[in-house]
Amino acid sequence: MQALEPGIVFWILAVVILVSGFLVVTLRNMFHCALCLILCLFAVAGIYVLLEAEFLAAAQVLIYVGAVAILIVFTVMLTSDLASESLIQHNENGTIAFVVCALFAIGVPYLIKNTGVWMPAKGELISDNVGSIGKYLMTDFMLPFELVSVLLLAALIGAIVLARKERS
Amino acid sequence: MISPVFAVGELDGLFRWLNELLVSIGLPQPWQDVIMYAALSATVFGLLALIALFLVWWERKIAAHIQQRFGPMRVGWHGWYQTVMDALKLLQKEDIRVATRDKVVFFWAPVICFVAAFSAYVCMPFGRGLIVADLNIGILYIMAVTTFTVISLLMAGWGSNNKYALLGGMRSAAQVISYEVPMVVSLLAVILYVGSLSMVDIVESQSGWFNWFIFRVPFGPIAFVTYTVAAIAEANRTPFDIPEAEQELVAGYNVEYSGMKFAMFFLAEFINMFTVSAIAATVFLGGWNGPWLPSWVWFMGKTLSMVFLLMLVRWTYPRLRVDQLMEFAWKFLVPVTFANLILAGILKYLGYWE
Numbered sequence: 001m002q003a004l005e006p007g008i009v010f011w012i013l014a015v016v017i018l019v020s021g022f023l024v025v026t027l028r029n030m031f032h033c034a035l036c037l038i039l040c041l042f043a044v045a046g047i048y049v050l051l052e053a054e055f056l057a058a059a060q061v062l063i064y065v066g067a068v069a070i071l072i073v074f075t076v077m078l079t080s081d082l083a084s085e086s087l088i089q090h091n092e093n094g095t096i097a098f099v100v101c102a103l104f105a106i107g108v109p110y111l112i113k114n115t116g117v118w119m120p121a122k123g124e125l126i127s128d129n130v131g132s133i134g135k136y137l138m139t140d141f142m143l144p145f146e147l148v149s150v151l152l153l154a155a156l157i158g159a160i161v162l163a164r165k166e167r168s
Numbered sequence: 169m170i171s172p173v174f175a176v177g178e179l180d181g182l183f184r185w186l187n188e189l190l191v192s193i194g195l196p197q198p199w200q201d202v203i204m205y206a207a208l209s210a211t212v213f214g215l216l217a218l219i220a221l222f223l224v225w226w227e228r229k230i231a232a233h234i235q236q237r238f239g240p241m242r243v244g245w246h247g248w249y250q251t252v253m254d255a256l257k258l259l260q261k262e263d264i265r266v267a268t269r270d271k272v273v274f275f276w277a278p279v280i281c282f283v284a285a286f287s288a289y290v291c292m293p294f295g296r297g298l299i300v301a302d303l304n305i306g307i308l309y310i311m312a313v314t315t316f317t318v319i320s321l322l323m324a325g326w327g328s329n330n331k332y333a334l335l336g337g338m339r340s341a342a343q344v345i346s347y348e349v350p351m352v353v354s355l356l357a358v359i360l361y362v363g364s365l366s367m368v369d370i371v372e373s374q375s376g377w378f379n380w381f382i383f384r385v386p387f388g389p390i391a392f393v394t395y396t397v398a399a400i401a402e403a404n405r406t407p408f409d410i411p412e413a414e415q416e417l418v419a420g421y422n423v424e425y426s427g428m429k430f431a432m433f434f435l436a437e438f439i440n441m442f443t444v445s446a447i448a449a450t451v452f453l454g455g456w457n458g459p460w461l462p463s464w465v466w467f468m469g470k471t472l473s474m475v476f477l478l479m480l481v482r483w484t485y486p487r488l489r490v491d492q493l494m495e496f497a498w499k500f501l502v503p504v505t506f507a508n509l510i511l512a513g514i515l516k517y518l519g520y521w522e
Contacts, residue, residue, distance in 0.1 A: 029270075031270070031273070031326055032272075032273070035273065035319075035323070038319060054303065054304060054305045054309075055305055055308070057305075057312075058305045058308040058309055058311075058312045059308075061312035061313070061315065062308070062311060062312045062315060065312075065315055065316070065319070066312065066315030066318070066345075066348070067345065069319070070315075070318055070319065070322065070341055070345060073319070073322050073341070074322075074338065074341055074342075077322070077325075077326065077334065077337075077338055078338075128304065129304075130304060130305060130364075130365055131363075131364075
């Protein structure tokens with residue numbers, strides 16, 4: 001919908017992301033926290049759509065909502081301590097954490113704006129972004145791509161080794 | 169932004185008339201768009217609701233005939249409007265809510281399930297030009313939105329505060345996540361060959377005699393079979409209906425739901441079955457391609473044949489055990505589909521059957 005003002009959509013998504021993100025770390029019920037996390041990740045996918053990165057948006061939903069978040073929900077359900085009682089999610093270090101987070105939230109935009117290292121991308125967006133992502137992953141960024149694959153494989157094997165019961 | 173076009177083929181005239189009407193009464197541009205999209209969604213929604221009602225009746229008839237019964241016979245010719253009556257009954261039923269439920273989660277679970285099931289149809293090519301929006305990430309989009317079904321089932325299981333519902337929801341999540349891998353990888357073999365994720369591109373690359381992917385390439389039949397098996401599991405149907413196994417879990421995740429909320433789960437389940445069949449028809453069976461008949465007849469014919477296959481399987485085979493189900497997915501389907509994908513890559517590289 002090009003006729004709708006993109007600004008409005010952005011602000012709606014921003015509010016959803018911030019509110020749901022805040023609820024993730026404050027709600028007492030872990031299952032509700034997990035659902036808020038899903039909402040937050042989904043709204044981030046919405047931001048990607050707004051930036052014309054459709055592939056990234058679909059991958060975000062598929063991987064974060066479809067796999068990671070479900071795994072978290074699953075863990076919450078299987079852990080009886082987490083599922084039954086309401087938890088308190090904060091401790092006495094709250095003030096320090098707040099100061100650090102506030103510094104980070106103000107400092108990063110300030111640095112980006114004033115150092116001039118991060119410039120906005122030049123040129124038009126490529127319309128076929130799925131094709132070009134594929135092409136770049138197989139040519140210019142082959143090494144990082146393969147490294148990530150090996151890392152994921154190592155994590156996979158590590159998880160299996162940890163989860164497997166020793167046969168005596 | 170993704171900008172869908174109003175490419176609605178045979179219905180084009182109707183939508184153009186509506187657009188002209190909106191222009192003539194002088195609505196501002198954003199509202200014109202909103203009303204046009206609403207009309208488009210209402211059309212697709214109405215069509216799918218009718219399909220779902222038909223599928224429920226059809227399933228009951230097939231089940232009955234396989235078990236040497238007649239099935240619904242009383243209302244109309246061979247009970248053809250039985251499901252309409254059932255839906256009306258469900259609408260009037262009391263909405264029973266368990267006192268110990270998780271209020272918010274319990275309420276939103278059927279809504280999310282319903283929306284997830286219907287949003288896949290944004291880029292489903294019903295016929296030549298009969299598509300709401302030809303997204304360039306087409307099939308990936310469908311895969312992404314359908315994952316919300318799993319979340320809704322987990323929410324229903326949790327929100328009901330019932331151990332059977334919880335077990336059903338968890339079983340379903342485990343199953344759907346496992347079977348999503350072979351499902352996507354078997355589709356990937358074809359996508360690799362087409363070189364595009366757009367549903368329209370996939371269909372158009374299969375035009376002409378014997379150009380459907382199931383016939384054209386050696387990996388086609390294998391991918392089709394693995395996809396169908398994974399699709400049955402995705403749609404939570406026997407022999408993979410562990411999530412709702414009646415004899416073990418009463419009814420699984422929807423056990424505490426009644427009235428309209430139950431109907432939403434029920435209809436979404438049939439819509440999901442239609443979705444997986446429609447993807448199979450589009451990707452492997454040539455979509456709307458076919459001689460003589462209009463394109464949408466071919467699409468519906470192929471999709472309903474797939475649905476018929478799924479129904480026959482459901483009423484013929486017994487249910488698998490949970491561990492057998494998982495072993496089948498990870499130790500058999502995943503290796504086979506990956507081998508198939510490698511085969512497809514080699515054939516594409518060598519340039520066969522382009």
